[in-house]
Amino acid sequence: MVSEVNLSKNVCVIGAGPSGLVAARELRKEGHSVVVLEQKHDVGGQWLYDPNVEEEDPLGKNKFLEVHSSIYESLRIVSPREIMGYTDFPFLVKKGRDMRRFPGHKELWLYLKDFTDHFGLREMIRFNTRVEYVGMLDYEEFGNGLKWVVKSKEKKHEKMVEEVFDAVVVATGHYSHPRLPAIKGMSTWKRKQMHSHVYRVPEPFRDEVVVIVGNSMSGQDISMELVAVAKEVHLSTKSIDNISVGLSNVISKHNNLYLHAQIDFLEEEGRVIFVDGSWVDADTILYCTGYSYTFPFLDTKGIVDVDDDRVGPLYEHTFPPTLAPSLSFIGIPRKLIGFPFFESQAKWMAQLLSGKRSLPPRDEMMQWIKDFYKSRDAAGIPKHNTHDIANFEYCDRYGDHVGFPHLEEWRKQLCLSALVNADANLETYRDSWDDDELLQEALKSPHFTQLGV
Numbered sequence: 001m002v003s004e005v006n007l008s009k010n011v012c013v014i015g016a017g018p019s020g021l022v023a024a025r026e027l028r029k030e031g032h033s034v035v036v037l038e039q040k041h042d043v044g045g046q047w048l049y050d051p052n053v054e055e056e057d058p059l060g061k062n063k064f065l066e067v068h069s070s071i072y073e074s075l076r077i078v079s080p081r082e083i084m085g086y087t088d089f090p091f092l093v094k095k096g097r098d099m100r101r102f103p104g105h106k107e108l109w110l111y112l113k114d115f116t117d118h119f120g121l122r123e124m125i126r127f128n129t130r131v132e133y134v135g136m137l138d139y140e141e142f143g144n145g146l147k148w149v150v151k152s153k154e155k156k157h158e159k160m161v162e163e164v165f166d167a168v169v170v171a172t173g174h175y176s177h178p179r180l181p182a183i184k185g186m187s188t189w190k191r192k193q194m195h196s197h198v199y200r201v202p203e204p205f206r207d208e209v210v211v212i213v214g215n216s217m218s219g220q221d222i223s224m225e226l227v228a229v230a231k232e233v234h235l236s237t238k239s240i241d242n243i244s245v246g247l248s249n250v251i252s253k254h255n256n257l258y259l260h261a262q263i264d265f266l267e268e269e270g271r272v273i274f275v276d277g278s279w280v281d282a283d284t285i286l287y288c289t290g291y292s293y294t295f296p297f298l299d300t301k302g303i304v305d306v307d308d309d310r311v312g313p314l315y316e317h318t319f320p321p322t323l324a325p326s327l328s329f330i331g332i333p334r335k336l337i338g339f340p341f342f343e344s345q346a347k348w349m350a351q352l353l354s355g356k357r358s359l360p361p362r363d364e365m366m367q368w369i370k371d372f373y374k375s376r377d378a379a380g381i382p383k384h385n386t387h388d389i390a391n392f393e394y395c396d397r398y399g400d401h402v403g404f405p406h407l408e409e410w411r412k413q414l415c416l417s418a419l420v421n422a423d424a425n426l427e428t429y430r431d432s433w434d435d436d437e438l439l440q441e442a443l444k445s446p447h448f449t450q451l452g453v
């Protein structure tokens with residue numbers, strides 16, 4: 001629903017990554033007064049590469065991590081640049097920079113810096129400032145009376161600053177806190193164990209026997225670069241009978257890369273036993289097992305919580321029905337392609353706060369959430385994958401709430417070709433573009449029809 005009212009709000013955005021930046025821009029466009037609190041020294045979020053790692057905490061178990069970015073040095077984006085950029089600021093090829101269609105991580109960071117400078121966002125951001133607490137003031141006064149206390153600490157001063165806002169936008173990302181499997185013997189295993197959050201370069205693994213757990217994008221990327229330096233790389237996967245053609249080609253090409261089923265248990269002195277009874281004596285186990293949602297600063301009196309990586313209840317993965325729009329989350333969905341989705345979330349949130357639009361009644365929002373959970377359960381999707389939305393149709397429908405343009409057909413097709421190409425030509429898909437035949441074939445498979453094209 002659209003209306004003419006404009007109520008300017010005092011809004012705190014937490015995080016200056018791709019979600020927080022576009023949130024700040026949309027809020028300012030709507031006439032709100034905005035402060036962005038960012039714990040790092042610059043914008044970019046995950047794309048602000050950090051060569052440092054959590055030395056003392058290689059499994060990333062601390063509540064507040066020192067290092068936010070999980071990007072490794074060789075990382076290149078997985079989707080073509082044409083579908084990454086915000087709708088009014090395309091991720092263009094720039095002379096003298098990384099001009100590849102799938103550039104390295106630095107190019108995406110430079111793009112985000114360009115975006116920040118182009119829209120003059122820097123003046124709204126307080127860098128080196130970590131938010132340590134967000135809670136409700138006047139909890140009883142729901143609706144317009146609801147205000148938020150935000151406590152933050154600036155790095156150099158160590159002094160906690162307390163401020164009050166009309167609204168808080170959480171845009172803190174969810175690719176930093178490791179999601180670890182529960183494996184018997186993990187806590188007593190005596191060799192090196194780490195999560196891909198702390199992986200940067202292959203050199204420290206020279207001549208080692210490394211077990212990589214998980215064959216997601218990171219697991220595959222890291223295995224492919226470790227085979228050049230490690231003595232042996234053992235890739236352990238849940239889906240040993242269902243690996244992509246690309247991965248199986250890579251495995252047959254390298255005589256020090258082995259595929260295994262899941263780990264059964266770990267023997268204290270270093271042996272790793274797989275469920276089929278095979279084993280290997282390993283120097284390191286590297287968990288490429290994904291990341292968990294966590295908001296260690298957020299106190300909503302239990303109204304919003306994280307249950308097995310389901311952040312809820314959230315209407316359209318963005319708004320907690322009883323607290324919205326004064327509390328919102330930008331960037332929660334996973335496996336979406338590019339930044340335009342964050343942009344549509346940001347627009348909706350900013351226009352709700354200014355009173356231009358309104359949300360459905362609370363009970364309708366709760367019903368939407370219930371129906372959504374039910375449909376995921378019925379489809380056999382585990383709870384921890386609640387926010388994995390690899391679906392163009394969903395993004396288009398979401399955009400309709402706020403009059404946001406649908407992703408053009410050609411971009412969808414391009415994205416699909418990239419996915420298909422990646423499946424078939426894992427090592428080369430970013431550089432060789434051979435789409436048509438593959439695309440037609442792939443479009444028939446259930447994996448791709450689920451993307452809604």
Ligand SMILES: Cc1cc2nc3c(=O)[nH]c(=O)nc-3n(C[C@H](O)[C@H](O)[C@H](O)COP(=O)(O)OP(=O)(O)OC[C@H]3O[C@@H](n4cnc5c(N)ncnc54)[C@H](O)[C@@H]3O)c2cc1C
Pocket residue numbers: 014015016017018019020037038039040043044045046047068070071072075076077078079129130131132171172173174175218297330331336337338339
């Ligand atoms: C290895 C890897 C590869 C990836 N590859 C791709 C890809 O190819 N394509 C793609 O689209 N996406 C990819 N992603 C996902 C990537 O996270 C998103 O592209 C994007 O960065 C999400 O933006 P965000 O702003 O929501 O979160 P982030 O980028 O994580 O930004 C969150 C910001 O919040 C700040 N913050 C967090 N907590 C606090 C706090 N308490 N106080 C103050 N500030 C705080 C952080 O410092 C950070 O700047 C990849 C992620 C990883 C880890």
